[in-house]
Amino acid sequence: MPQFNDTELTAAVIESFEKTPDPRVKFLMQELVKSLHDYVRKTDLTFDEWGYAIDFLTRTGQKCTASRQEFILLSDVLGVSMLVDAVNHREREGATETTVLGPFYVGEHKVLPHGTDVSPHNVTGERMFVQSRVTDLKGKPLAGVPVDIWHADDDGHYDSQKPDYEVTGPSSRARFITDADGRFFFRTILPCSYPIPTDGPVGEMIRQVRRHEMRPAHVHFLVAAPGYEPLVTHVFIEGDEYLDSDVVFGVKDELVAKIEKRTDALMPDGKPAPAPWHLMSYEFRMKPGKGTAPKPMLAVAEDA
Numbered sequence: 001m002p003q004f005n006d007t008e009l010t011a012a013v014i015e016s017f018e019k020t021p022d023p024r025v026k027f028l029m030q031e032l033v034k035s036l037h038d039y040v041r042k043t044d045l046t047f048d049e050w051g052y053a054i055d056f057l058t059r060t061g062q063k064c065t066a067s068r069q070e071f072i073l074l075s076d077v078l079g080v081s082m083l084v085d086a087v088n089h090r091e092r093e094g095a096t097e098t099t100v101l102g103p104f105y106v107g108e109h110k111v112l113p114h115g116t117d118v119s120p121h122n123v124t125g126e127r128m129f130v131q132s133r134v135t136d137l138k139g140k141p142l143a144g145v146p147v148d149i150w151h152a153d154d155d156g157h158y159d160s161q162k163p164d165y166e167v168t169g170p171s172s173r174a175r176f177i178t179d180a181d182g183r184f185f186f187r188t189i190l191p192c193s194y195p196i197p198t199d200g201p202v203g204e205m206i207r208q209v210r211r212h213e214m215r216p217a218h219v220h221f222l223v224a225a226p227g228y229e230p231l232v233t234h235v236f237i238e239g240d241e242y243l244d245s246d247v248v249f250g251v252k253d254e255l256v257a258k259i260e261k262r263t264d265a266l267m268p269d270g271k272p273a274p275a276p277w278h279l280m281s282y283e284f285r286m287k288p289g290k291g292t293a294p295k296p297m298l299a300v301a302e303d304a
């Protein structure tokens, strides 16, 4: 019967994965054991603390539903989501920067004509016109590219968080296909900063450690051009008070856009504008490569 001290134990557990057929799985499991054991040794973890961690993770799993992903939220607030993004996008070569997908992507969106108001039922938000273009690294326009967009309303919630979502359908969420010049444009409302969901274990942790729960205002974009790496990113609203302290660490300087406040009678597509309105202009530069667009994290509304 082997007797282990605390370091021999680690070696034995690592050794126990030696016969794993898949070398990548073997590597991942052995490194996980190393890191977890190091943590326990460094912190002299007590039984009470270990028990608390087990209970916290149990409750995190129990909080997950078809429309709620508490583990992704935990990954986000611990910076793991952005770290995975960072190690997978080390060389951008002038391509637009990436950031987290977030928990509110629900899959391919319905294609709408350019210029569509994607928040037609929102009567309180300030109106915004978004004009954009998708190009390669040299600025050559990419035509026929699907672009999914989604963002929170001016009350700080996504459509998929609302109880009547299955009935009312998508809002502030759509897909556009770039034209021959790589362009697409649409109408919506100016999103605001919003809190991550705080009614679960992640919220409990955020409060206990005196962090705030806010994300700076942004619009999500997922650009999936054949022959290019899928681009998952946000465009943030310049001037937001939470740009320097995003609870999920997702802000990059290049992704912050100046939003112009306008009083012109017409929007850029020549149609009448309510006054005042806002103009967001942003171009996406795609990096050549392969890859498939990420799948939604939630199982809600497959046709949204």
Ligand SMILES: [Fe+2]
Residues within 6 Å of the ligand: 102, 104, 151, 152, 218, 220
């Ligand atoms: Fe978001």
